[in-house]
Amino acid sequence: MPTNLPLSGQNIVLTGTKMTHSVSSHILERGGNVYHLPLIAVQEATSSNDGEKLSKALNSEWLIFTSQNAVEAFSQKLVRASLSIEKSRAKIAAVGEKTASALEKIGFQIDFMPSTYSADKFVVEFPKVAGKVESCLFLKGSLAKATIKEGLPFPVDEWTVYETIQSTEHISELTTLIQNSKDATIIFASPSAVNVFNKYVAPQTGWRGYQIAAIGHVTEQALLNAGAKVDVKPEKYTMLAIIEELAKKKGRSS
Template sequence: MPTNRLRGKTIVLTGTQKTLPIKELIEENGGECIVFPLIQTTELHSPEDAGRLSELDNYDWLIFTSQNAVQVFIDKCQRAGIDIRKLACSIASVGAQTTALLEKYGLKVDFMPSTFSADVFVKEFPETVQETQRKLFIRGSLAKPTIRNGIANITEWTVYETCANHASVVPLVELLKQKQAIVIFASPSAVQVFQEKVAPIVGWQHVSAAAIGHITADALRKLGVEVYVQPATYTMRAVVEEIILLEEEQ
């Protein structure tokens, strides 16, 4: 139920995903929501794409850990005339939003880890599958080697790259010169861009940092930044809901 618990609060979203429902949640509770994506993703086109697409049915599992990977994979399949609903392989997904996007396209998710984390995934996934089964990890350019190193018989396919979104830097700097803001970080990449492009000008003193996931939180803490909010559920909605609860207690 909408409240005024966020009245007077400015919340900045720094991720690349669609944010309209989250923006509405913040504004319904009296807050100001500003979207400054600190990173942007671009599909990679490679000579290996045609081969990977033609061999999809040779894999027992497809592994996705981000919405971006799902969307780019779907786009590549559609351009190649592949009906993704007829794929014979099973699908593993890390993250509620990743799973939601897969299901939106009619794909059944056969495995999700108990926590939306690659570290947990590599512990739980091998208990579900046979080591000899072939797995294709569809990933972005900045994916850590956790899954590659932790899963047997796996092939990686890098389908998009992540880089800094310089267009957001100046307006975010100007905002933080004027007011305190709660800044939500959804990835270590966004933390890195802030540290390299924004913090040298305005520092972190005007920021209450919220983190999605322990990897993002660790990236902040390594910089000496206190993490204001880190919900157990790794979703944007969970972050905002926890912020609302904290503001109610104050």
């Protein structure tokens, strides 16, 4: 492989739950080595009244999704209940391109996406589009903050459709990689991953000696609170944007 590629020799570590082919290809094509060492895992949250909640969701005026995980959990519930989204009267609000893409794959059309993929920007922009809303349901994860429920000027029901749990399976491998690598970049996409790293990895490695990248200002703040220095945070809150920013940063420093 050519040694003049922008990420040549860099070890790029993804700590989130997913690694798509497009992301890994972006890293490899630019000369980097890619490691998927998730610090969190997700699982669908189920309950005996899921059928009742599904019916309510399909009859809501608006459904709000802020993650692919929520879309996947919702889709699984629809399949088990043998329900089709064709029966839905709801408009769809999505935060993030990947979330929107996941919704479109199961047949939804996106009616609103905020200009910046964050909940605090969402609560500012969404009311201007939605107007007066009588029934709104936010499908969320167990660790979602109250930003959407408390930030919108109309009542918002919430449904926790998945749970986020810490994953320690890759702690040893991640710690060893950091300690032995001369050029590592750790990418964080959520405060949850930051918390696990801070608890299990940072006590052994510290927050220095490697590059830290954050997707989104909420994740950035979690890193700063933990004592880390954030080296890269793209304006666009996507994984592909962060890879591009890493490549540009390496090019500027060469």
